[in-house]
Amino acid sequence: MNPHLLELKQLHCERDERVLFTGLDLHINAGDVVQVEGPNGCGKTTLLRLLTTTSSDYRGEILWQGQALRRARLDYLNQLLYVGHLPGVKKALSPRENLNWFTGMYQGHQRCSIEAALEQVGLFGFEDVPCFQLSAGQLRRVALARLFLTPARVWILDEPFTAIDKQGVANLEALMAEHASGGGCVLLTTHQDMQRAATVRKLNLNDYKPVATAAEFTTPAEER
Amino acid sequence: MSDIPLAEEQLLRSRQLVSPGVWAGFLATLRRDTIIAFRHRGEMMNPLVFFLMVITMVPLGISPERIILATLAPGMIWVVALLATLLSLDSLFRSDFEDGTLEQLLMSPQPLYFQVLAKVAVHWLVTGLPLTLMAPLLGVMLSLPAAGFVPLCYTLLLGTASLSLIGAIGAALTVALRKGGLLLSLVIMPLYVPVLIFGASAVNNGIEGFPIGGQLAVLGAFLAMAIVLAPMAAAGALRIGING
Amino acid sequence: MAWQWFHRLGSPRWFYEKTGPWMPWLAVLSAVLLISGAVWGLAFAPADMKQGNSYRIIYIHVPAAFLALAGYYIMAISGAIGLIWKMKLADMVMKSAAPIGAVLTFVALVTGAIWGKPTWGTWWVWDARITSMLILFFLYLGVIALQEAYQHQDTANKASAILALVGTVNIPIIYKSVDWWYTLHQPATIKFTSESTIHPSMLYPLLTMVIGFYCFYALVLLLRTRSEVLEREKKTRWVQDLARQG
Numbered sequence: 001m002n003p004h005l006l007e008l009k010q011l012h013c014e015r016d017e018r019v020l021f022t023g024l025d026l027h028i029n030a031g032d033v034v035q036v037e038g039p040n041g042c043g044k045t046t047l048l049r050l051l052t053t054t055s056s057d058y059r060g061e062i063l064w065q066g067q068a069l070r071r072a073r074l075d076y077l078n079q080l081l082y083v084g085h086l087p088g089v090k091k092a093l094s095p096r097e098n099l100n101w102f103t104g105m106y107q108g109h110q111r112c113s114i115e116a117a118l119e120q121v122g123l124f125g126f127e128d129v130p131c132f133q134l135s136a137g138q139l140r141r142v143a144l145a146r147l148f149l150t151p152a153r154v155w156i157l158d159e160p161f162t163a164i165d166k167q168g169v170a171n172l173e174a175l176m177a178e179h180a181s182g183g184g185c186v187l188l189t190t191h192q193d194m195q196r197a198a199t200v201r202k203l204n205l206n207d208y209k210p211v212a213t214a215a216e217f218t219t220p221a222e223e224r
Numbered sequence: 225m226s227d228i229p230l231a232e233e234q235l236l237r238s239r240q241l242v243s244p245g246v247w248a249g250f251l252a253t254l255r256r257d258t259i260i261a262f263r264h265r266g267e268m269m270n271p272l273v274f275f276l277m278v279i280t281m282v283p284l285g286i287s288p289e290r291i292i293l294a295t296l297a298p299g300m301i302w303v304v305a306l307l308a309t310l311l312s313l314d315s316l317f318r319s320d321f322e323d324g325t326l327e328q329l330l331m332s333p334q335p336l337y338f339q340v341l342a343k344v345a346v347h348w349l350v351t352g353l354p355l356t357l358m359a360p361l362l363g364v365m366l367s368l369p370a371a372g373f374v375p376l377c378y379t380l381l382l383g384t385a386s387l388s389l390i391g392a393i394g395a396a397l398t399v400a401l402r403k404g405g406l407l408l409s410l411v412i413m414p415l416y417v418p419v420l421i422f423g424a425s426a427v428n429n430g431i432e433g434f435p436i437g438g439q440l441a442v443l444g445a446f447l448a449m450a451i452v453l454a455p456m457a458a459a460g461a462l463r464i465g466i467n468g
Numbered sequence: 469m470a471w472q473w474f475h476r477l478g479s480p481r482w483f484y485e486k487t488g489p490w491m492p493w494l495a496v497l498s499a500v501l502l503i504s505g506a507v508w509g510l511a512f513a514p515a516d517m518k519q520g521n522s523y524r525i526i527y528i529h530v531p532a533a534f535l536a537l538a539g540y541y542i543m544a545i546s547g548a549i550g551l552i553w554k555m556k557l558a559d560m561v562m563k564s565a566a567p568i569g570a571v572l573t574f575v576a577l578v579t580g581a582i583w584g585k586p587t588w589g590t591w592w593v594w595d596a597r598i599t600s601m602l603i604l605f606f607l608y609l610g611v612i613a614l615q616e617a618y619q620h621q622d623t624a625n626k627a628s629a630i631l632a633l634v635g636t637v638n639i640p641i642i643y644k645s646v647d648w649w650y651t652l653h654q655p656a657t658i659k660f661t662s663e664s665t666i667h668p669s670m671l672y673p674l675l676t677m678v679i680g681f682y683c684f685y686a687l688v689l690l691l692r693t694r695s696e697v698l699e700r701e702k703k704t705r706w707v708q709d710l711a712r713q714g
Contacts (some may be wrong), residue, residue, distance in 0.1 A: 015620065015622070016620055016621055016622070017621075017700060017701075017703065049467070052327070052331045053330075053331055054327055054330050054331060054463070054466055054467070055467050057467075057622065074333050077331060077332065077333040078333045080331060082327070082328070082331055084324055084327060085324070086322075086323060086324025086327070087323065087324055088323065088324035088325050088327065088328040089323060089324075089325070090256070090260060090323060090325055091323065092259075092260045092263040092264060093256065093259060093260065093263075097256070097259065100252070100256075101252050101253070101255075101256040102328070104248055104249060104251065104252025104253075104255075104256075105249050105252055105253075105328075105329070105332040105333075105334055106332065106333065130263075393630075393631075393634055397614060397627050397630065397631060398614075398617070400623075401617050401618070404617075407613055407614065407617055410606075410609065410610050410613050411610040411613065411614055411631060412610075413606070414603050414606040414607045414610065414635075414638075414642070415607075415634065415635070415638050415642075417603055417642050417645065417646065418638075418641045418642055418644075418645040421645045421646070421648070421649045422645060425649065425652060446641070453637065457630060457633070457634050460630055461627065461630050464623060464626040464627050464630065465623070465627060467620070467622075467623050
């Protein structure tokens with residue numbers, strides 16, 4: 001059997017002596033769109049940080065195609081695209097220059113031209129306008145243009161719908177569905193209702209909160 | 225699972241992706257940061273203006289006497305170059321952290337070592353190199369003896385590169401701290417001691433007519449060590465600092 | 469076997485319970501060594517030919533300076549262990565070691581200055597050792613400042629561990645370059661403390677003081693680490709049980 005694309009086994013994460021989630025098991029396969037839910041401060045961002053390898057403070061295992069993430073890191077990063085709270089766009093540069101950097105970092109492997117990607121997100125004619133002249137929504141679109149460029153299979157999107165208009169949200173949802181059906185997977189957080197909610201799997205982090213007494217009485221020492 | 229061929233194809237594609245690329249990634253960041261630096265020309269001038277102003281304060285605060293100024297000149301120019309570098313270092317990673325490009329950088333498949341090296345190289349190009357080029361002018365203002373000019377330029381050329389590299393560690397450690405600027409100076413300045421000692425003493429040696437090859441060799445060795453170790457430490461610090 | 473022991477050592481609770489019985493012994497030992505060394509050195513050791521009685525400050529100055537440097541390495545090594553093996557206890561040791569080291573460096577600096585007054589006729593001299601000590605003090609202050617600046621404890625520990633490691637690489641270079649700088653500027657200075665010529669009657673009390681300082685350092689480090697353990701683990705059952713027993 002083919003291993004899952006991403007697999008989390010008994011993931012346990014704490015920050016400053018507070019357990020955020022424990023015993024988290026999750027399989028993500030090609031074609032999955034998974035929405036991470038939970039109230040503020042439940043560890044959504046922390047979970048995304050673990051999955052984008054910006055933090056490695058966890059116990060348990062994260063497997064990428066059956067291999068430990070720590071070993072298959074480079075392979076995984078080649079297949080990962082992340083759009084976060086922050087657009088990741090340099091304001092001194094034009095959208096074209098920003099995306100040039102992005103494709104340079106991923107060794108120039110891209111699905112379409114930068115112009116085509118910018119046209120897809122409705123920034124036709126803005127290719128060479130410095131980004132500090134763009135609105136917040138437009139900056140966001142520059143960030144989202146990466147979704148059209150990248151051949152990555154794993155998309156991790158943190159609140160992708162912020163500052164995007166209704167039509168944009170619908171387009172983005174369609175894009176995610178298309179990506180999933182093409183053999184990729186999407187992991188996202190959002191506070192907005194999604195139109196295609198039926199096809200979305202939910203992961204509620206509240207289900208993995210430690211039981212109050214357990215949180216108080218298990219120590220990292222005892223678990224060692 | 226139905227998509228075995230797809231998975232294999234992906235694997236193949238990713239293998240191809242892993243092999244080249246480090247140089248391309250290095251150049252991409254180098255080019256991007258150079259363009260940004262030249263778009264912010266005003267900011268680029270700031271360390272130079274600072275350098276000039278502080279040097280102007282020296283005769284005002286001490287004495288315009290040529291002999292006194294000449295004895296102070298090598299050390300003063302070196303200390304102020306050090307301070308100017310420190311002041312400009314704060315923004316090395318901070319702006320990338322604030323607009324989210326730093327996290328994109330950390331999760332790109334590029335080795336962070338070379339990315340840090342690219343950023344430091346640009347930093348040196350827009351601060352260390354101009355400071356070096358400007359130093360002779362300040363030497364004239366502080367009546368530096370003629371024999372001191374060449375050693376001053378050589379030592380600053382080698383030394384400021386080490387300063388940028390070591391400073392990058394501090395910039396990375398304080399990247400997520402709102403008021404990191406002063407802390408950066410506190411943390412990094414003690415580490416600058418060897419560069420300062422050898423840089424300033426080489427200039428003094430040159431003035432007194434002694435050879436400066438030894439000091440230059442030490443500065444060069446220090447730079448070589450900094451090129452190998454400092455980006456590594458800065459890369460580690462970035463991975464930690466970003467979670468601050 | 470060895471690895472199991474290593475990981476057990478990483479458990480704060482095991483550490484706390486194991487080191488508890490050591491504390492009184494360590495306290496007694498360091499008190500005996502320090503008092504006997506001080507009395508021996510101050511009252512019974514002969515006066516120096518050149519410096520008279522003022523040299524006796526070395527019985528504090530030298531051990532403090534020794535430990536200031538050793539303490540930096542202890543801090544850096546435990547920081548490295550914390551970084552590599554993600555061992556919380558090592559992080560706690562590093563955090564506790566920083567202020568102790570800074571205080572010892574400060575003591576070495578102050579005693580050096582006091583010693584300088586009768587020797588050189590001034591409180592402060594840019595002597596190679598004192599200058600190196602001052603820079604070591606700055607390095608300690610940097611680690612402490614970085615530790616304080618972060619709100620998240622884990623990030624603070626890791627960041628200051630990296631800084632401590634960078635400092636470790638740099639310390640020998642700094643010491644060498646300061647030495648070189650000093651010989652460059654003051655080629656003809658009389659050296660008062662060339663250890664090789666010290667008379668045994670002065671050396672033995674000094675050695676006693678050095679060992680006493682080491683014991684005292686271990687005692688204070690353990691005390692601080694133990695209280696750090698309690699602070700960080702206060703929500704766990706074993707600490708609460710401990711509190712209930714009073």
